[in-house]
Amino acid sequence: MTQHSRDTPQFYLTAPSPCPYLPGKEERKVFTHLVGDRAPALNDLLTHGGFRRSQSIAYRPACEACRACVSVRVVVEDFAPTRSMRRIEQRNADVSAEMRAAVPSSEQYSIFRGYLDERHRDGGMADMTVLDYAMMVEDSHVETRMVEYRLMSDAPATRRGVGPLIAVGLTDVLSDGLSMVYSFFDPEYEDRSLGTLMILDHIGRAKRMGLPYVYLGYWVRGSRKMDYKSRFLPQERLMSQGWVRAEM
Structure with a gap:
C-alpha cells in the first residue's frame, strides 16, 4: 500500500433508502472512515464541510434531487x-x-x-x-x-x-x-x-x-x-x- 493511499480518505456512496425526515423521498449518503492518528484533524475538516460523525464513520447527505438537509x-x-x-x-x-x-x-x-x-x-x-x-x-x-x-x-x-x-x-x-x-x-x-x-x-x-x-x-x-x-x-x-x- 502506498503512502498516498494510507493518508488519503476513501469515500463511498450508499444505495438509496427511504428518507427519515421527508415522506416520499429517498436519501443517499457519502461516507468515509475516521480511524488512526489523522482522525481528529479529518473530523474537523469534514465537519466544516457539512459531515456528521457516527462511531468511526463520517457522512453527509448526497441526494440527487434534494438539498433539504442543511448543516447548522x-x-x-x-x-x-x-x-x-x-x-x-x-x-x-x-x-x-x-x-x-x-x-x-x-x-x-x-x-x-x-x-x-x-x-x-x-x-x-x-x-x-x-x-x-x-x-x-x-x-x-x-x-x-x-x-x-x-x-x-x-x-x-x-x-x-x-x-x-x-x-x-x-x-x-x-x-x-x-x-x-x-x-x-x-x-x-x-x-x-x-x-x-x-x-x-x-x-x-x-x-x-x-x-x-x-x-x-x-x-x-x-x-x-x-x-x-x-x-x-x-x-x-x-x-x-x-x-x-x-x-x-
Missing part, C-alpha cells in the same frame, strides 16, 4: 436565549451537568432504551442492544465526551454527580466548537424540555471553553423533527457559497 452551527458569542429558553433554564435550575470521559454505563443505557421506546420506536436505532450502545459511545477515534444531566435536591445523597440521571449528551470536541453527536433524555421528564436545555448548556459550555460554535447537525426545513434547531440564533448554515449567517 450556533454562533456562541452572539447567541441570545429567547424568553421561553430562559424559562426552561429557570425550570431546570435543579439540574446539574457534568462533562466526563466517553464511557458507557448501564444507567445511561436505561435512559437511552426508554427514550428510543417512547420517541423513536420505529426508527433505525430501535433495536439497539446494550452492546450496540457501548459501541456508539466507545467507537470513536476523536476527542469525545459524555455530558450527564442529573436531577438534584437539597438531600445530601443528591450532591453533584450523584442524583438521578435524566439526560445524556454524546459530544465531540472540535478545534472550533462542540459537535452534539447524539442526545437523549428520560421521557418521564419530557415536560422539562431537556432537549433544549442540553443545547443551551452546550452553548454556555463552549463559551467557557473559548470555542466559537456549537454544531447541531442537520436542519431540515419542513421536518417537524428538525424544526427546533432553527430557534437557536444567530446561527450559520452551510449553503453552496459556504457558511451563511442567519438571524431568523
Whole structure:
C-alpha cells in the first residue's frame, strides 16, 4: 500500500433508502472512515464541510434531487436565549451537568432504551442492544465526551454527580466548537424540555471553553423533527457559497 493511499480518505456512496425526515423521498449518503492518528484533524475538516460523525464513520447527505438537509452551527458569542429558553433554564435550575470521559454505563443505557421506546420506536436505532450502545459511545477515534444531566435536591445523597440521571449528551470536541453527536433524555421528564436545555448548556459550555460554535447537525426545513434547531440564533448554515449567517 502506498503512502498516498494510507493518508488519503476513501469515500463511498450508499444505495438509496427511504428518507427519515421527508415522506416520499429517498436519501443517499457519502461516507468515509475516521480511524488512526489523522482522525481528529479529518473530523474537523469534514465537519466544516457539512459531515456528521457516527462511531468511526463520517457522512453527509448526497441526494440527487434534494438539498433539504442543511448543516447548522450556533454562533456562541452572539447567541441570545429567547424568553421561553430562559424559562426552561429557570425550570431546570435543579439540574446539574457534568462533562466526563466517553464511557458507557448501564444507567445511561436505561435512559437511552426508554427514550428510543417512547420517541423513536420505529426508527433505525430501535433495536439497539446494550452492546450496540457501548459501541456508539466507545467507537470513536476523536476527542469525545459524555455530558450527564442529573436531577438534584437539597438531600445530601443528591450532591453533584450523584442524583438521578435524566439526560445524556454524546459530544465531540472540535478545534472550533462542540459537535452534539447524539442526545437523549428520560421521557418521564419530557415536560422539562431537556432537549433544549442540553443545547443551551452546550452553548454556555463552549463559551467557557473559548470555542466559537456549537454544531447541531442537520436542519431540515419542513421536518417537524428538525424544526427546533432553527430557534437557536444567530446561527450559520452551510449553503453552496459556504457558511451563511442567519438571524431568523
